[in-house]
Amino acid sequence: SQQGEEDPQALSIQEGENATMNCSYKTSINNLQWYRQNSGRGLVHLILIRSNEREKHSGRLRVTLDTSKKSSSLLITASRAADTASYFCATGQYRDDKIIFGKGTRLHILP
Amino acid sequence: EAQVTQNPRYLITVTGKKLTVTCSQNMNHEYMSWYRQDPGLGLRQIYYSMNVEVTDKGDVPEGYKVSRKEKRNFPLILESPSPNQTSLYFCASSPGGGGSSYNEQFFGPGTRLTVL
Numbered sequence: 001s002q003q004g005e006e007d008p009q010a011l012s013i014q015e016g017e018n019a020t021m022n023c024s025y026k027t028s029i030n031n032l033q034w035y036r037q038n039s040g041r042g043l044v045h046l047i048l049i050r051s052n053e054r055e056k057h058s059g060r061l062r063v064t065l066d067t068s069k070k071s072s073s074l075l076i077t078a079s080r081a082a083d084t085a086s087y088f089c090a091t092g093q094y095r096d097d098k099i100i101f102g103k104g105t106r107l108h109i110l111p
Numbered sequence: 112e113a114q115v116t117q118n119p120r121y122l123i124t125v126t127g128k129k130l131t132v133t134c135s136q137n138m139n140h141e142y143m144s145w146y147r148q149d150p151g152l153g154l155r156q157i158y159y160s161m162n163v164e165v166t167d168k169g170d171v172p173e174g175y176k177v178s179r180k181e182k183r184n185f186p187l188i189l190e191s192p193s194p195n196q197t198s199l200y201f202c203a204s205s206p207g208g209g210g211s212s213y214n215e216q217f218f219g220p221g222t223r224l225t226v227l
Contacts, residue, residue: 033215042115042201042218043154088153090216097161098169099144099216103153 006089006105014110019076021105023089024069030092032065032072037086037104046074046087076107084109113138115219117202123225124192132187132222134202141207143185144169144216145177147198154201160185162207192226199223 007022023032031050035043049056049065049072056063062075076083086104093100115136124130136143144159146169156169160179174196176188185204189196200223203216 035216040199040221042220043203043216045215045217048215090154096167097142097159098156098167099159100156100170101146101154103151 006087006102008105009103010106010108012108012110013079015079015081017079019079019083019107019109021074021087021107023072023074023102025072025089025091025100025102026070027091027093027095029067032063033090033092034061034063034072034074035088035090035101037088039085043088079107079109081109081111083107113217115202115204115217117200117219117222119222120220121223123227125227126193127191130189130192130224132189132200132202132224134185134187134219135183136185136202136204136217137183138204138206138217139182140204140217141182142205142214142216143179144203144205145175145185145187146201146203147171147196148201148221149198157187157200192224194226197224197226 005024033048034046037043047058047063049063060077065072086106088101088104090101118133141162145157146154148154155171157175158177160166202219205214205216
């Protein structure tokens with residue numbers, strides 16, 4: 001069963017603009033993580049936010065978590081060409097140690 | 112260098128011919144997991160292991176087997192592959208403690224499998 005659903009599925013923005021991606025999920029979670037994948041390669045962990053946290057920053061990344069709405073957002077500020085990739089949210093479940101990924105958002109940064 | 116390795120990276124096989132994809136990590140991680148990635152479906156967890164001799168089903172375990180005899184290795188076995196198992200497979204590992212879903216995962220480079 002797919003838990004995380006990213007929105008939008010694809011996003012194209014100009015270099016220097018901010019990019020925002022959203023993730024919604026269905027069940028109670030321990031944490032939510034965001035990953036980046038470049039063109040069919042392995043995923044790289046970006047940031048983890050725990051269920052008792054509301055916002056977290058890492059460099060140009062800002063993640064928010066709203067457990068009442070079961071949603072999270074990833075903001076990339078001042079985008080660069082190197083940010084072109086697919087971004088996935090992944091949720092860690094309360095009831096077991098499964099990790100469920102969403103289908104991803106494809107981000108394309110235009111020069 | 113801390114890493115997760117998978118072998119082979121590419122494999123073309125025929126229906127019914129048993130195969131094993133190996134996964135090894137050198138970070139002493141307790142949690143290991145296998146995923147498959149298909150277009151439009153994202154990553155789906157096949158099996159995971161909290162520690163040696165402990166394995167559990169993910170969301171799509173049918174047609175797959177795993178074993179965890181050593182902490183560093185977590186092979187994925189397809190006893191009788193079928194064309195619907197054609198996919199990109201990723202192994203990942205994560206430090207243990209507090210439930211491994213609390214921790215970031217480190218991914219291998221992927222194995223692209225084609226079953227004819």
